[in-house]
Amino acid sequence: MNNKYNGHIVIVFAQEHYNPLGLIRSLGENGVNPIYFSVKRRGPVACLSKYISETYFVDSVEEGYNLLLKKYGNEIEKPYVLFSDDKCVGYFDLHYKDIKDKFICYNAGCNGRINEFMDKDKILKLAKNMDSMYLILML
Numbered sequence: 001m002n003n004k005y006n007g008h009i010v011i012v013f014a015q016e017h018y019n020p021l022g023l024i025r026s027l028g029e030n031g032v033n034p035i036y037f038s039v040k041r042r043g044p045v046a047c048l049s050k051y052i053s054e055t056y057f058v059d060s061v062e063e064g065y066n067l068l069l070k071k072y073g074n075e076i077e078k079p080y081v082l083f084s085d086d087k088c089v090g091y092f093d094l095h096y097k098d099i100k101d102k103f104i105c106y107n108a109g110c111n112g113r114i115n116e117f118m119d120k121d122k123i124l125k126l127a128k129n130m131d132s133m134y135l136i137l138m139l
Contacts, residue, residue, distance in 0.1 A: 001033035001053040008104065009072060009079035012046075013037040013064060013092075019084040020046040027051065035072075037064045039088065061091045073102045081105040090115050 003009055010027060012034045014020035020036070027034050028051020036052045040059055047055050056071075058064035072079050081103045083089045089106055092099065093114040096107050108114045116122060 002031060003033050003035050003053040005032050005080065007077045009075060009077075010034040011037060011068070011072065011079050011081045012084070013039075013068065013081050013088055014046065014084040015039045015061075015087060016041040016043070016045055016047060017085065018045050021049055023082060023084050024049045024051050034082070037068060039064055061088055064088075065091060065095065069099070069102070073099075075102075078102060078104050086118055090118065 010032050012020050012024055012027070014023070014037070016038045020038075024034060024036060024046055028049065033051050033053040036047060036049075036055045038047045038055055038057050039061055040057065047057070056064070056067060058067060068081070078101075081092070083092065083106060092105055093107070094112055096111045096113075099105065100107065106114060108117065
């Protein structure tokens, strides 16, 4: 099975749920069979996909993070790491400076910045500010 895209290993790192299932299927139907780091939740869903090349089951995001570094942290071509839930994105975001030279993953340039954007109170305040700015521009 091909788990690479343009020479980079593709890894889906997510809480076991139906969201990563769609991500895995999209990759698989385009010829990329990702490696899946499955953070245990209620029951098996995404891990049952026929498109996965290899699966690692972990009990927590932290355990998966450490295993990911151990297994794939020294590749010549940095692996892509894709997420489908806030918990995994948030954990990796807090460690971005530690992994930015080892993996290609979601980021906003520094540790913790994505978590700021996921803060619902901040999002609502920004939306109100943008709404006010729009009204001013329309006058």
